[in-house]
Amino acid sequence: MEIMLSNPAAPQLGAMREQLDTPALLLDLDRFERNSARLASGIQRGGVAWRPHTKAHKSPFLAARQIELGAIGVTCAKVGEAEVMVENGIRSVLVANEVASGPKLDRIARLQDRAEVFACADDPYHVELAAAAGLAAGVEIPLLVEIDVGMHRAGVAPGAPARDLARLIDRSRGVRFAGLMAYEGHVLTLWPATVKEAAAREAIGLLVDTRRLVERDGIPVDIVSGGGSGSYTATAQIAGMTEIQAGGACLMDLFYADECHLAEEGYEFALTVLAMVTSRPTSDRAIIDAGFKALSARDDVPPRPVGLPDVTVTTLSAEHGYLELGPGAPDLQIGQRVELIPDYSDTTTFRHDQFVGLRDGRVERVIPLLARGRLS
Missing domain, CATH: 2.40.37.20 (D-serine dehydratase-like domain)
Structure with a gap:
């Protein structure tokens, strides 16, 4: 039946x-669009690109609207979310997460003929799996090295350990070193603004210093990605960043309004x-x-x-x-x-x-x- x-x-x-x-x-569409335009312009004033996280809205339609309003692509938390975005026309996707299974990396490899889909690594294990998936599919999977800048979640230590992982990616077949990523999530609710800015600069300073170290090794660092809605006002102004992942401010909620003080930003x-x-x-x-x-x-x-x-x-x-x-x-x-x-x-x-x-x-x-x- x-x-x-x-x-x-x-x-x-x-x-x-x-x-x-x-x-x-x-979803009030006028407010969503005003919030998105405000976020895009605030980030772009720092000379940085906007790659909003879509883990809240999970919608290719809203992702496409964000791209119309200035985004260069989107960020996702899961491979499955990235697949939905690519299947619906989004052509640049960062999976801002370590992917630790071969089948998931096979899926990322299969997406490369339709979009540029980045993954993250903080251990040689991730590099080896991604390289195997890339070689099997005849593609190069672009990888970002994730660095722990103080949140103490995922991420390799900044400095030499991150550089060594970048070296491994750079000399491995089936993958391509695309850049660095970090998330300064531990600073989002700090206040007043001067305290948040100082903490963000300290955290992102570790990321930018690592970029310089990798570049001195002769490895180009095209992408330096990070930031969130609660910290972008500081992070987007730091020299050496190339893109900001903030996305929650487009929807807004009590966390961003009251604890991150975004209502004060309009x-x-x-x-x-x-x-x-x-x-x-x-x-x-x-x-x-x-x-x-x-x-x-x-x-x-x-x-x-x-x-x-x-x-x-x-x-x-x-x-x-x-x-x-x-x-x-x-x-x-x-x-x-x-x-x-x-x-x-x-x-x-x-x-x-x-x-x-x-x-x-x-x-x-x-x-x-x-x-x-x-x-x-």
Whole structure:
């Protein structure tokens, strides 16, 4: 028996926000485009290229729009995400992650005839696997050496260890040394701005110094990649960088606004979740139809209702959100729609199949998250 799936709740083009079924992942297209243009121009003012990370939006359509607005390509976290981007016309993709399995590197090798797809290495093991995959496919896989500049996640030590890995790539067949990468993620929430800038310069200084060391060895370093939305204002201004991976600011969320201080830079909340009040059991409590299957919440950072003073999300269960109504809260009615700003876009978007793209409060486009679930 063939199983057929239909979705009677699918958003209709031209529908108003107030007509949408809930929960729904909303994307204000005007705000997304303004945020993207702001991010691109801020990075390019430093003479650096923009390669936004797509791990939050997972959408080739939005990636293509970012390229129209100034990006040179995109960054992905997973090989599967890169495949989706290439299959949908994106021609330059960085997989900003170490790939430690032969089959995954075989897949990267097969993409090279349609796009330039970079991978990362921080150990000779990665180089050997990538070289074998490249030789088997008759291509060269471009590799970036990832350096640990203080976040203490992945990455080879800066200086001589990174140079030695670059040497190995440079003399290996089936791969090509393309450059260096680092992520100064440990500085994103530092404040005031002078403290963040100093920490970013210290971290990225290790990356740039390593670039000079590799170049003194006679090996060209075409790409020096790094940076995030929370640090790009400093990192994009550092001489020696060639591209910045910041992407989260295009969507915006409470993490970037409050902890990374991007609201002060003029970024707007483009991403929200639309929910509906389904119960008013008491005068100080309302229940909505969006729980932790539709929203995420970090400790002490719940989603924030839009335009509802003295209303707080206190709990998310699987299918329900609990709203606490203070003395100054409006009298929410059953059936009323409530819009919420996510705590963090990365942990919100993957819970949904699609964005409902709005312009002037009306549905302009339904945008599938085509790379959702492509975890390998």
